Amino acid sequence: MLEKDIQEVLFSEEQLKTRVNEIAQEIDRDYAGKEIMLISVLRGSFIFMADLCRAIDLDCTLDFMSVSSYGKGTSSSGQVQITKDLSEDISGRHIIVVEDILDSGNTLSYLLKILEHRHPASIRLCTLLDKPDRRVKPVEVHYSGFTIPDAFVVGYGLDYAEKYRNLPYIGILKPEVYGG
Ligand SMILES: O=P(O)(O)OC[C@H]1O[C@H](OP(=O)(O)OP(=O)(O)O)[C@H](O)[C@@H]1O
Numbered sequence: 285m286l287e288k289d290i291q292e293v294l295f296s297e298e299q300l301k302t303r304v305n306e307i308a309q310e311i312d313r314d315y316a317g318k319e320i321m322l323i324s325v326l327r328g329s330f331i332f333m334a335d336l337c338r339a340i341d342l343d344c345t346l347d348f349m350s351v352s353s354y355g356k357g358t359s360s361s362g363q364v365q366i367t368k369d370l371s372e373d374i375s376g377r378h379i380i381v382v383e384d385i386l387d388s389g390n391t392l393s394y395l396l397k398i399l400e401h402r403h404p405a406s407i408r409l410c411t412l413l414d415k416p417d418r419r420v421k422p423v424e425v426h427y428s429g430f431t432i433p434d435a436f437v438v439g440y441g442l443d444y445a446e447k448y449r450n451l452p453y454i455g456i457l458k459p460e461v462y463g464g
Pocket residue numbers: 325326327328329351352353354355360383384385386387388389390391392443
């Protein structure tokens with residue numbers, strides 16, 4: 285039972301669905317008449333990506349990239365590693381990078397630098413959650429679902445030590461689970 289480890293539900297399935305649909309509508313408006321490419325940053329963003337892309341009406345292609353910096357902890361190691369690169373060339377394409385959470389900013393600032401060198405036509409960042417209190421590297425996001433307090437959250441793709449990704453809502457993990 286995963287529920288016993290959750291201190292508080294922050295966003296219910298219904299709230300997540302509503303917000304994801306709103307972001308999709310914003311993207312549809314902003315990129316009307318263009319073809320976009322969504323890049324999902326694995327693994328955390330896989331559920332957000334799946335829901336977001338199905339709510340978007342535009343012509344859209346998808347690609348996936350895998351990076352890791354948290355390992356089994358609850359704070360960024362600062363060392364971002366690409367564990368799987370994109371399959372597609374992004375030069376000349378309109379890119380939206382899809383993330384589950386922007387926390388220290390290490391992951392997105394690193395990714396942005398790498399992707400900009402590949403000469404996309406444009407690049408914007410989209411994150412479901414933004415935790416500004418823990419920011420170490422400044423990152424400019426264009427689409428942001430919710431701003432959250434400084435607490436470790438899980439569910440809807442987000443993990444602690446690879447668990448809890450399958451919770452359908454987002455909740456704060458009880459600190460005693462990770463010895464906090
Ligand atoms: O802003 P930051 O402090 O860099 O944190 C955000 C990143 O950390 C998590 O990924 P993680 O490295 O845990 O890999 P995962 O997606 O496989 O869980 C999360 O999914 C983001 O990609």
